[in-house]
Amino acid sequence: xxxxxxxxxxxxxxxxxxxxxxxxxxxxxxxxxxxxxxxxxxxxxxxxxxxxxxxxxxxxxxxxxxxxxxxxxxxxxxxxxxxxxxxxxxxxxxxxxxxxxxxxxxxxxxxxxxxxxxxxxxxxxxxxxxxxxxxxxxxxxxxxxxxxxxxxxxxxxxxxxxxxxxxxxxxxxxxxxxxxxxxxxxxxxxxxxxxxxxxxxxxxxxx
Ligand SMILES: [Zn+2]
Numbered sequence: 001x002x003x004x005x006x007x008x009x010x011x012x013x014x015x016x017x018x019x020x021x022x023x024x025x026x027x028x029x030x031x032x033x034x035x036x037x038x039x040x041x042x043x044x045x046x047x048x049x050x051x052x053x054x055x056x057x058x059x060x061x062x063x064x065x066x067x068x069x070x071x072x073x074x075x076x077x078x079x080x081x082x083x084x085x086x087x088x089x090x091x092x093x094x095x096x097x098x099x100x101x102x103x104x105x106x107x108x109x110x111x112x113x114x115x116x117x118x119x120x121x122x123x124x125x126x127x128x129x130x131x132x133x134x135x136x137x138x139x140x141x142x143x144x145x146x147x148x149x150x151x152x153x154x155x156x157x158x159x160x161x162x163x164x165x166x167x168x169x170x171x172x173x174x175x176x177x178x179x180x181x182x183x184x185x186x187x188x189x190x191x192x193x194x195x196x197x198x199x200x201x202x203x204x205x206x207x
Pocket of ligand 1: 055056057079080081108110111112113114
């Protein structure tokens with residue numbers, strides 16, 4: 001069922017996104033909501049079904065991966081899907097003003113921000129200018145993962161997604177309350193470049 005027709009509950013939206021990702025990986029995408037009438041219909045306003053916080057990596061185009069179109073997802077992208085006040089403000093806006101029932105945090109295979117952070121922690125260079133913040137924001141996730149005995153790049157990528165979900169819940173009482181009450185769900189995913197699937201790292205109130 002197209003995303004815009006599903007019930008606006010965390011579980012229904014999550015199910016629709018998984019189904020869309022399945023279509024994408026099997027090369028039978030519907031490419032919905034990408035035509036002129038849809039564009040016209042959206043002139044009066046938007047009612048997306050989820051807010052997605054994803055890495056900016058050019059290989060991770062959110063709408064394509066979930067086989068959705070215009071007006072379907074409210075997307076915030078930063079390198080390494082790192083959080084700051086602007087990102088939190090965008091998520092809270094999507095939840096409170098646009099009433100999205102689902103928050104998706106999406107990292108991915110072969111993430112440059114994770115790799116650069118691991119290299120910096122292992123004694124490599126820390127990039128200059130504003131890029132430094134990428135390392136500073138991802139480093140706590142890698143250190144925490146290592147503390148838990150994790151060693152592989154894949155484990156670091158997954159743990160950074162998990163830590164980002166936890167950070168959203170611990171730093172925004174507005175979001176945490178709505179997840180607690182069942183109104184909003186949150187899922188953490190790692191997108192695999194190799195086969196196009198989004199593996200589930202964590203779900204809260206979305207299954
Ligand atoms: Zn990345």
